[in-house]
Amino acid sequence: MPLRGEVPQLLISAGLSLLDEEGTPGLTLRRIAARAGVSHAAPAHHFGGLPGLRDAIATHGFRSFRHELVTALEGVPADADPFQHLLTVNLAYIGFARRRAALFRLMFDQLPTEDSTLREIARATYVVLRDRCTPFVRDRPAAPLQTSVWSMTHGFAMLNMDQPYPPESPVQVSSYEDALRLLVG
Amino acid sequence: MPLRGEVPQLLISAGLSLLDEEGTPGLTLRRIAARAGVSHAAPAHHFGGLPGLRDAIATHGFRSFRHELVTALEGVPADADPFQHLLTVNLAYIGFARRRAALFRLMFDQLPTEDSTLREIARATYVVLRDRCTPFVRDRPAAPLQTSVWSMTHGFAMLNMDQPYPPESPVQVSSYEDALRLLVG
DNA sequence: ATATTGGCTTTACACTGTCAAGATGACCTT
DNA sequence: AAGGTCATCTTGACAGTGTAAAGCCAATAT
8 A cells, every 4th residue: 555645646647658658549447457556446536537637647747758858959059050950859749759658648638628627737837838939930920930830730640640650760850851841931 | 212223322311400400419329310211220121231321421421521622622712821721621610510410420420430531531532621732832742731731720620619609600710711721930 | 032241239248447335454542 | 533525446237338149031042
């Protein structure tokens, strides 16, 4: 029996590992509870039910996601080409989607939620990508450029998530780089 | 009891209406069977199981999807601006995703399948969009442009599928038009 | 006429999420 | 120190899920 107060975090961790190991269909309430070492009714007490638990897992997922984007950017010299920054955060976005496809799907499946914590971290994640578009805005309006970059990144991530080759192998960088360069002109 | 031989089509139609009326969670094997007026074991006989039935529904979805794209293009005068053609097929893509969100999700969820019929119609659908990029390729390589346009369209569709306003209302066309124009230069 | 096959139903099973009821134990009040 | 309260968690039951085995029935083939 786990220590008092650590059950919620335990459930979230169990869900994340289950998602990474067995994919979307492996994420059932009862299996999460079993892996966390609690009864199948414990999750309801902390998260209301499966939807609430999924929100919590998605929230944690976005935190990891955002952290990876920020970390990747920290590896780029501050005085580097702005395009290098934008490309880096884009590739980190796509890489996360490939490496943790089931979690990525869950995160965006849960987005139409009423959980304000989830909505906020999702927005904060977007901001990381959006801010790297600023150097390319120039005299144009910012919104279309930001929207199109986000759309292209997300679309590319979605369409390349389930490729047969292992998620560890990088995406065809040069191809995506060319596409991105078209966009930011 | 339905006529002989029409059960498969009946099951697919039942699944499509169920998906449109009640969304993803409404699509259960037993409810599909009930709506089609057959027992809950009938689907397995024709489609092997729920995954096979989902493949069949997704296949029908792609046929409708492709038909809508083609029909939308037929409404554009042949001598019109190539950008009008590209924009039209893009907006039809996004409109379908918004109007039939649950079906759209199912279609792309099923894409990593072994069902060659599904894979083929999915590819044929992509080709409709891809071919409208040709006038913008000019001296550049075609692949990055095609990939980026598809990615942006798909990403925009995904990110705008669950917006609160009703799916009948059009997306902010001007915003997307600006974004697309950036891409094709 | 008899056997075979395809199409479908019935039945059973393991598993799912949710709910109600109860057990346990820490904390607080008096 | 005794009693109460409340959050935490378990147990048990329930309706619903997908799948598999067995059987039924009509059409077809031999």
